[in-house]
Every structure is written in structure tokens, then in C-alpha cells.
Amino acid sequence: MPLSIVVGLGRSGLGAARLLQAQGHDVVVLERGDTPALQDTAHALRQQNITIELGRPLELDSFTAWLDQASEVVISPGIAWDHPTLNALRAQGLRVRGEMSVAWDALSGIPWIGITGTNGKTTVTHLLQHVLAHAGLEAPMAGNVGHSAAELALEVLQGTRPKPDWVVMEMSSYQIEAAGEVSPRIGIWTTLTPDHLERHGTLAAYRAIKRGLLERAETPVLNADDADIRQHCGAWSRPGLRWVSGADDGPDKDSIHRISVNAQGWVSQGERPLFPADALPLPGDHNRQNMLLATAAALEASVSASSIEAALRCFTGVPHRLEPLGSVGGIPVFNDSKATNYDAAAVGLRSVQAPVVLLAGGQTKQGDADPWLELLQSQVCGVVLFGAGAGELADLIETAGFSGPVMHHADLNAAVPQALSLAKDFEAGSVLLSPACASFDQYPNFEARGDHFRRLINAVKDL
Known part of the structure; x- marks a missing residue:
């Protein structure tokens, strides 16, 4: 039977390993982590005759025991396509492809x-x-x-x-x-x-x-x-x-x-x-x-x-993409946690009623912030920043000459009450979480960030 090496035991790697095994492949999964949760997942897969090796970093040495038998390496989306180890594997004649390719064949x-x-x-x-x-x-x-x-x-x-x-x-x-x-x-x-x-x-x-x-x-x-x-x-x-x-x-x-x-x-x-x-x-x-x-x-x-x-x-929209959460004090609140870059955040600002109290922050990303900063001038009455990128965003906003208040907080627990208070003071048209940043400084993904925001708003929103 053909031998496939799968790299990573996340959702994509797990799916690829199970699919390949069901198609008659021998499967080895290499995972750099070795947590209790991964050990539980590994145990379940071993019951399906899938070989799991935890604590294996993405280095050529991790593949040595299987190079003579393997025909391909299947990677998860989070692994860079031009990673040096993948290039070395290609040089040894192995096919490297992603989980999406495995699904396409199936x-x-x-x-x-x-x-x-x-x-x-x-x-x-x-x-x-x-x-x-x-x-x-x-x-x-x-x-x-x-x-x-x-x-x-x-x-x-x-x-x-x-x-x-x-x-x-x-x-x-x-x-x-x-x-x-x-x-x-x-x-x-x-x-x-x-x-x-x-x-x-x-x-x-x-x-x-x-x-x-x-x-x-x-x-x-x-x-x-x-x-x-x-x-x-x-x-x-x-x-x-x-x-x-x-x-x-x-x-x-x-x-x-x-x-x-x-x-x-x-x-x-x-x-x-x-x-x-x-x-x-x-x-x-x-x-x-x-x-x-x-x-x-x-x-x-x-x-x-x-x-x-x-x-x-009858389409009601998608969570975390300008998701209406109701109102607080008569002011509509929107969850746009999916806005993980400046361009997406600009779309959010154009779509809700001004003046806006904006919640932004997280792990900053490369990109052209100028259109977003221009919209702040015309659409936003106050900004409440949170997370790892708060200082960097504050510098950008203040350098751009934004005239409204710009406030910093460590996390959404503190930022949300501040934003709602500002909205009441300014008689804002809406409150918008549209972070313009990735979530990975404080959350596993943007969904978790948006869910947290929804819980905070649900606790205080109008009935």
C-alpha cells in the first residue's frame, strides 16, 4: 500500500489522515506538539491503524525513518509552501501537496x-x-x-x-x-x-x-x-x-x-x-x-x-461579519470580528450608521492603513483599542490627526464598557467591533473573539 506522511494534527491534518487511511493508504502523522489533548487525539487515531508521532518538528530528521517507503507528504494550510524542509523533501523525490488536493481526488x-x-x-x-x-x-x-x-x-x-x-x-x-x-x-x-x-x-x-x-x-x-x-x-x-x-x-x-x-x-x-x-x-x-x-x-x-x-x-447573514447583536441604550451594536485587516475593517465602517464608536485591536498585520484612517475621520466619533496592537494602532490614528478620543484597554472585558459609555456620551449611531487585526494575541481565532464580544453585549443589551 502507498505510504502518505501527513504533517500536523489540526483539523486539516486529522481529516487528511482519516481520508487517506480510508482510501487504503498507510498513514504516518507527524506533529510537533505533545499536549494532553494531542495525546488523546493520537490514541484515537492509533485505534484506526494510523501511526502518530508527537513531538516531531518540521525538520528533515523527523521524516528519516519513512523516506524510503513514502510517496507523498500532505501538509496543512498553516505550513508555508516554500518551507525549507518541504523543499528538501521535494528534492528527494517526494510529492508535496495540501489537504485540499487529497479531497479533490476523493x-x-x-x-x-x-x-x-x-x-x-x-x-x-x-x-x-x-x-x-x-x-x-x-x-x-x-x-x-x-x-x-x-x-x-x-x-x-x-x-x-x-x-x-x-x-x-x-x-x-x-x-x-x-x-x-x-x-x-x-x-x-x-x-x-x-x-x-x-x-x-x-x-x-x-x-x-x-x-x-x-x-x-x-x-x-x-x-x-x-x-x-x-x-x-x-x-x-x-x-x-x-x-x-x-x-x-x-x-x-x-x-x-x-x-x-x-x-x-x-x-x-x-x-x-x-x-x-x-x-x-x-x-x-x-x-x-x-x-x-x-x-x-x-x-x-x-x-x-x-x-x-x-x-x-430569508438569508440572515454570517456570524462575525457585520453581525447585528441588538442595541444597548438604543444604539445598535455590530460584531465584525472577521475584519482582520484594514480593508475589511474599512468595509465595516462604510456599512453602519455614523457616528461610530469603534473597537479595534489585536495582532496587527501588514497593509495600507490610509483608507481606513480616512474613514475614521469621517465616520468615527471615538476609538477604543485593545490587545497587543493597541499602541501601534494608537500611533497610526494619532499621527493621522484623528480628533476624537482614542482610549486603550488590555482586553475586551475592559474595552466594551468604555465603548458603550462613549457611545452614550456622543449619541453614536452605532458601536462596531471591527478590529483590523488578527485575533491570535488573545484568542485562537476571530470566531472566539467575536463570541466573547457577543457574550459581553448580550449581558447588557436592551430587551
């Missing part, structure tokens, strides 16, 4: 919808899955959201999940670069702004990874309202290409396939009106773009316009 014959982009991909994934399910299609979502791709593939393989009509797969740049063979039936590109540059090095490299997925898609769907996608793909001409836009100009404006919003405020396919553009009850221009992208893909999947409209009207 789900052969089932059409994929691959969704990528700097911002918006999670909302589009949830929205499209909702639209397809509302139409009666079996269309589970996985990848960078929900199940790992391999976990989903294993359920299908074992028959514990019905064979899907479609797979709706959210794909990060990390997952795409480690699965170059994934060629979705439909590909969606939501946005492109600088992100993950500490991993990919340059914006051009990051863009090329995203574009690669769309080039392999049978029907690429592109957002013409995104400046970078429009600039770099506006002249891209290939069979099956679909553009969406909230405006009447831009690429492919005369195409009968183009999904846009007409002068009467209707979503249209070419000249054919489909349904009112206010069918999706979520605020912000970015959510209109998300709706158009999901609509274009659903039409390609043969869902009727009437079914799409009905599904949009």
Missing part, C-alpha cells in the same frame, strides 16, 4: 464551486450554499469554513452524507497554492487587496495564486467592482467568463451573461431583469457584490431567478 466526479478572495469569500460561501440548498440541491460547504475539505470527502466516501450535487468550497491562498490541480466547475473571485504578504512576499505573488484557481475554473465569476481584479483581469478574455457589477460600466458591460444592477434597482442578467436588488436584507455595497456573485454562480448551477430571490430574502 471527490472526483462531483462539481466544485471554488470561492476565493481577500474579503467576502466566507459570506459568499454561506450565501451560495443557502441559495443552492433552498433550491433543493445537496450542496455542502467546506474548506476554509465549516468542515475541512477532507472531512467532507470522508463523509461522502463512507456514505454518512448523501452524494452532493455540488461542493461549495471556500479556498484561501494557502489552500490554493498547495492544490494546483483543483479545477472547479465554477470559480468565484470576490476581492483582492494586500493580505498575507508575510507569507507570500509580494502582492503579485498573492494575486497569481488567486488567479490560478480562476484560470483553472470552467466558468470563472469575477467582481468588476473590485479595483484590483478589474485592473488586472479587465481585458481577460476566455470562454465561460462571467462578470458581476453594481454599476453599468466596466468589463463585459454589453454581455448577455453579465449580472448587474440596472437603473430601476433590479438585479439583471444582461438586459433581463431578475429580481429587486434589495432582496438581500444585509447592509453595505460589499453585500450587494456578494449577492451578485452568488446569483451568477447559482444561475450557472441552473437555479431559477425566483428561487434565488426567495433564498436571498
Whole structure:
């Protein structure tokens, strides 16, 4: 039997190991950690005849015992594609691929919808899955959201999940670069702004990874309202290409396939009106773009316009993405914990009622903060900062000449009461958690940060 070495015992590694074992591979999992929780996971996998080696760092010596028998190494998204140890393994003739690649092979014959982009991909994934399910299609979502791709593939393989009509797969740049063979039936590109540059090095490299997925898609769907996608793909001409836009100009404006919003405020396919553009009850221009992208893909999947409209009207949104939490003292509060960079945080500021009391902070990331700082001047009446990046953000905000109060607190426990007090004093239009930072200084992920914020607001919100 072929031997596969899986690196990492997180969700992706666990899914890949189980899937490969179910497909008849001998599997060895190498994990650098050795905690009690990992020991429990390892014990369960050993009962399934999967070899687990804890305390094995990502160094060539950790692989030595299996190099003669192994045919491939499967990595989790968190491992850099150009890690020196992976390059050394390639030099020895081993295939290196990601967990998404393993799932692609296992789900052969089932059409994929691959969704990528700097911002918006999670909302589009949830929205499209909702639209397809509302139409009666079996269309589970996985990848960078929900199940790992391999976990989903294993359920299908074992028959514990019905064979899907479609797979709706959210794909990060990390997952795409480690699965170059994934060629979705439909590909969606939501946005492109600088992100993950500490991993990919340059914006051009990051863009090329995203574009690669769309080039392999049978029907690429592109957002013409995104400046970078429009600039770099506006002249891209290939069979099956679909553009969406909230405006009447831009690429492919005369195409009968183009999904846009007409002068009467209707979503249209070419000249054919489909349904009112206010069918999706979520605020912000970015959510209109998300709706158009999901609509274009659903039409390609043969869902009727009437079914799409009905599904949009009952979509309640995605947690941690401008999630309304109710009000405190009559002032609406929103959880936008998913806004882990300046561009995403700027979208949040444009989407809620000003003046805004803003909660921001966490682990800072590279990126252009200028548009975000400009919005602070026009939209925000006060800023409450928290977490490891509070000092760095305060320097940026004060250097930009922001005239309102800027306050620091160690964590959300202290920051939230301060923000609510400011909101009352300024008669703010809204309170917004939109951190512009990663969560890893104080939380395992942005979901945990958003959940904490929700609990704090639920304890004091209006009944």
C-alpha cells in the first residue's frame, strides 16, 4: 500500500489522515506538539491503524525513518509552501501537496464551486450554499469554513452524507497554492487587496495564486467592482467568463451573461431583469457584490431567478461579519470580528450608521492603513483599542490627526464598557467591533473573539 506522511494534527491534518487511511493508504502523522489533548487525539487515531508521532518538528530528521517507503507528504494550510524542509523533501523525490488536493481526488466526479478572495469569500460561501440548498440541491460547504475539505470527502466516501450535487468550497491562498490541480466547475473571485504578504512576499505573488484557481475554473465569476481584479483581469478574455457589477460600466458591460444592477434597482442578467436588488436584507455595497456573485454562480448551477430571490430574502447573514447583536441604550451594536485587516475593517465602517464608536485591536498585520484612517475621520466619533496592537494602532490614528478620543484597554472585558459609555456620551449611531487585526494575541481565532464580544453585549443589551 502507498505510504502518505501527513504533517500536523489540526483539523486539516486529522481529516487528511482519516481520508487517506480510508482510501487504503498507510498513514504516518507527524506533529510537533505533545499536549494532553494531542495525546488523546493520537490514541484515537492509533485505534484506526494510523501511526502518530508527537513531538516531531518540521525538520528533515523527523521524516528519516519513512523516506524510503513514502510517496507523498500532505501538509496543512498553516505550513508555508516554500518551507525549507518541504523543499528538501521535494528534492528527494517526494510529492508535496495540501489537504485540499487529497479531497479533490476523493471527490472526483462531483462539481466544485471554488470561492476565493481577500474579503467576502466566507459570506459568499454561506450565501451560495443557502441559495443552492433552498433550491433543493445537496450542496455542502467546506474548506476554509465549516468542515475541512477532507472531512467532507470522508463523509461522502463512507456514505454518512448523501452524494452532493455540488461542493461549495471556500479556498484561501494557502489552500490554493498547495492544490494546483483543483479545477472547479465554477470559480468565484470576490476581492483582492494586500493580505498575507508575510507569507507570500509580494502582492503579485498573492494575486497569481488567486488567479490560478480562476484560470483553472470552467466558468470563472469575477467582481468588476473590485479595483484590483478589474485592473488586472479587465481585458481577460476566455470562454465561460462571467462578470458581476453594481454599476453599468466596466468589463463585459454589453454581455448577455453579465449580472448587474440596472437603473430601476433590479438585479439583471444582461438586459433581463431578475429580481429587486434589495432582496438581500444585509447592509453595505460589499453585500450587494456578494449577492451578485452568488446569483451568477447559482444561475450557472441552473437555479431559477425566483428561487434565488426567495433564498436571498430569508438569508440572515454570517456570524462575525457585520453581525447585528441588538442595541444597548438604543444604539445598535455590530460584531465584525472577521475584519482582520484594514480593508475589511474599512468595509465595516462604510456599512453602519455614523457616528461610530469603534473597537479595534489585536495582532496587527501588514497593509495600507490610509483608507481606513480616512474613514475614521469621517465616520468615527471615538476609538477604543485593545490587545497587543493597541499602541501601534494608537500611533497610526494619532499621527493621522484623528480628533476624537482614542482610549486603550488590555482586553475586551475592559474595552466594551468604555465603548458603550462613549457611545452614550456622543449619541453614536452605532458601536462596531471591527478590529483590523488578527485575533491570535488573545484568542485562537476571530470566531472566539467575536463570541466573547457577543457574550459581553448580550449581558447588557436592551430587551
